[in-house]
Amino acid sequence: MEKLARVLVDFSVKAGEGEQAIISGGAGAEPLIKAVYARLLQNGAIPIPQIQLPGMQGLFFEHAQDSHYQKTPPIVRNMYEQADAFISIMAPHNTRALAGVDPIRQQSLGRRDKAMLELMLGKGRWVLTLFPTVALAQESDMGLSEYEEFVFEAMGLNHEDPVRYWEQKSEEQARLAERLEAAREIRIVAPETDLTLSVEGRKFVNSTVEHNLPGSEVFTGPVEDSANGTIHFGVPANVSGRDVSGVRFRFEDGKVVEASAEKGEEYLNTMLDADAGARYLGELGIGTNYGIPRATRNILFDEKLGGTVHLAVGRSYEETGGKNESSVHWDLICDLRDGGGLYADGELIQENGKFVGYDFGGR
Template identity: 40%
Template sequence: MKSCAIEKFAKVLVDYSMDIQKGDNLCIQTHIPSLLLVQEVYKQALQKGANLTVNVMVEELNELYYLHASDEQLAYISPLKVLEVGHFDAFLVILGNENIKSMAGVDSERMAKRAQAKKDLNTKFMQRMCDSDLKLCITQFPNNALAQGAGMSLRGYEDFLAKACFLNEENPTELWRNYSKEQAKICAFLMGKKNFRIVSEGTDLRFCAEGRTWVNCDGRINFPDGEVFTGPVEDSVNGTIRFSFPGVYHGKEVEDIQLKFEEGKVVHADAKRGKEILESMLNTDEGARRAGEFAIATNYNIQTFTKNILFDEKIGGTVHLALGSSIPVSGGVNKSAIHWDMVCDMRNGQIYADDELIYENGKFIIDF
């Protein structure tokens, strides 16, 4: 990625997504291939007066951990992690694995055990976000591994990311601010509705969102962004949903996932490939069989499935449902060690709100 694009990328993150202020304690978590962006963010955040800590993650160590750790070690939570969650004002996660399949050989049950061990820490982290006591942004820096995973050249992937983030525009920060205002109108409309029905190929799903909040995802927590989401009333989800794209969990792919819900709980699950992974995740805990999130994606600059949920859940013309933990700001109360987003194509589908058709063939059809 060209230096001018990296500078613009960092500026949006520091000024808009993170809104870094003097005295903020900022922790940057990253991978080695993303260091060019880290350096530019580091410089700009220092100029804002922030105090910085950088954690560089080594993916080979993560694989070794899951392959060789005992059950006791899988349950261990480092006191440094506890300190981080309680101390830092802001976290910027810049993803950039050198090998997107580095976890392919790891037993799914061991991953589920680790997720269960981190449940309380993750709950505390999410609660601080809900209380506006913590700023978080997750983003991606292009590299060859990610480009190959998406079926693109590196140059093509860089162009894809720049378009998704509006970085090819003169003033992306202003564009994201305007984007936020438009999505706020969608959220305000949806907040007035109670019962929703989602219809697409292999999908006829109903849920209630009465008393819940529709959240505007506008580039502040994820970058790029582009969705509105809520937490369905936990026992209200009924019907079937078929996910058009593979579900990817820590690099493991599950193809053609089909779920049947009764009174909020998955009572039947099937998949064309990777069913054992799906079953393992569903059995993580009681909350793993319930929907913690439902979202409508709105970023029409993203139209290609890349096997990377940061982008895929934002594909304009799709919806996604997350099994597991609710996001507290939505009003959802489901508890689980997992939060697994799965994407359903709606470009030949419909969404009804209180029996009114509001969305068809991938777009809202009403004026806000």
């Protein structure tokens, strides 16, 4: 916990003397929240804990009036305005708690707080991580101690000096990002998948653990009207407590014109119809974390999985040069480890999930 707290505080958000840092997390993350709290104090930073109790979000959707969806509470808005850094710790008590909540209400809440998200992203000093709970272990078909090992391995905490480990990773990713940024067209090939998209003029961001723990990936915002072809997202997901799996998209000139899912199709369509930007791509990401052996229906981990790529419909990240706007940002994951290929202007970059000419450990 102390190792992890140091990475989050010293490396990810770099919170120091007199800076106010919000620690938000579920009460189940108590050991990590306390380690982060102590580390912030040691650095002279001012921790502002914002703890959620199990079932609280469900109570909101159960009892909130229409007025509660209109605007972010002024106290919360002020908190986002004044904070210098944000450390968010997912620690669900029940990963399916919101399965029965009307997705329209969830979208309303998302729209209400969109400006808070923008404030946080705009300040740049934010990090999202996860604390292994029984609920997450269950969702991953593991016992708790097995899952803890899985989480810490993915985070690089088994290395003596995790910061050094991530710095080395960052150097290799920088090479990969440079190669991809030089390309005009990316092609993704896999079973039931053949998709091309333009990345001309866009930036590939080299992301290790500045914003997500675990990292790592390189990602960009593809040219909005460029995606053409079909893709099958074979990695199942849990989205707000709902199973969504076997998603297939057909793109024409950047837009999702056909969408189906083996599970969760109705929810998928609700999301795609949320607003004008929700059927266009906001992100192409390429996972480089081979310390994650398999998917666990948790997007923070699955999208980093070495041998997969992910596409997000909806909002793009400004730093990539992406221009898509939406209240949605939904990552879907395509597995390239069995018969897949990734090409940059026709050059093979990855085959069957293994990079060609880049070493990210693991395989």
